[in-house]
Amino acid sequence: MTQSGPPVPLAEGGIARFEALADELPRLLDRLRRAPVWSSERDGPLPAVPGVYLLSEEHPIYVGQTRNLRRRLRQHGGMSSRENQAPLAFNIARRKAADQPSFNIHLTRRALEADPAFAQLFREARERVARMQVRYVEIDDPELRTVFEIYAAVAFETAEHNSFETH
Numbered sequence: 001m002t003q004s005g006p007p008v009p010l011a012e013g014g015i016a017r018f019e020a021l022a023d024e025l026p027r028l029l030d031r032l033r034r035a036p037v038w039s040s041e042r043d044g045p046l047p048a049v050p051g052v053y054l055l056s057e058e059h060p061i062y063v064g065q066t067r068n069l070r071r072r073l074r075q076h077g078g079m080s081s082r083e084n085q086a087p088l089a090f091n092i093a094r095r096k097a098a099d100q101p102s103f104n105i106h107l108t109r110r111a112l113e114a115d116p117a118f119a120q121l122f123r124e125a126r127e128r129v130a131r132m133q134v135r136y137v138e139i140d141d142p143e144l145r146t147v148f149e150i151y152a153a154v155a156f157e158t159a160e161h162n163s164f165e166t167h
Contacts, residue, residue, distance in 0.1 A: 021144050025151045028052075028137055028144075032152060035135040046070040046134070052148050053136040055088065060156035061132060062088045065149040069136055077130025079123065083109040088161055089125035096121050 032054055038046060048070040055062040055076070066072035075085040083090040090109065097103035097118055105112065112118045139145045153162040 017143075018147075021147050024144060025148055028139070028148050029152055029155055032135060032137045035137060038134040038136065046073055046136075047138070049138045050140055050142070050145060051136045051138040052145055052152060053134055054152065054156065055129065055132040055134060057132055060158050062161045063149055063153040063156060063158050064088075065139075065145040067142075069138075073134060077126050077132075079126060081126060083113050083122070086122075086126055086129065089129045090122060091161060091163075092125040092128065093118065093121040096125070 032052065035054075040046075046069045048068050050065075050067045051069050052063065052065045053069060053073065054060055055064070064072065064076075075081045076088055078086065081089070090113075094105050094112065097112070098105045103112075103115075103118065107115075113122065139148060150164065153159070153164075
């Protein structure tokens with residue numbers, strides 16, 4: 001049986017802070033939507049700045065946030081990246097493996113990654129992610145980045161690859 005007590009008071013400043021963050025979301029979404037597709041040939045290396053990024057093919061695939069865009073995007077498509085560094089590629093590979101009866105996709109991530117046949121699917125998925133279009137907006141504030149990542153993922157309908165379930 002649970003005990004009931006008085007409700008926990010809300011912090012006035014906390015509510016005001018969240019409302020201020022929420023007010024920024026539509027403007028940031030428009031900036032991300034209109035951001036040019038990054039090109040290493042034209043733009044050089046991605047900046048090592050905090051921000052929210054959008055990975056796309058014909059349509060938006062994934063929204064993420066990071067303290068360092070250059071490092072994070074290199075991890076997503078890096079051939080030496082592990083399953084915890086390239087979760088988008090890993091999930092793409094796992095979905096492809098699910099279509100093949102020879103795979104037990106319910107194994108742990110480490111066990112799947114150790115399977116040579118799955119490792120090939122994972123390698124192909126990292127190559128696919130490395131070819132995706134990248135758009136980003138620089139955002140220094142970690143709370144704003146976090147709230148905006150979820151807002152943008154919902155707005156771009158990337159739920160197939162953006163899961164906010166805990167592990």
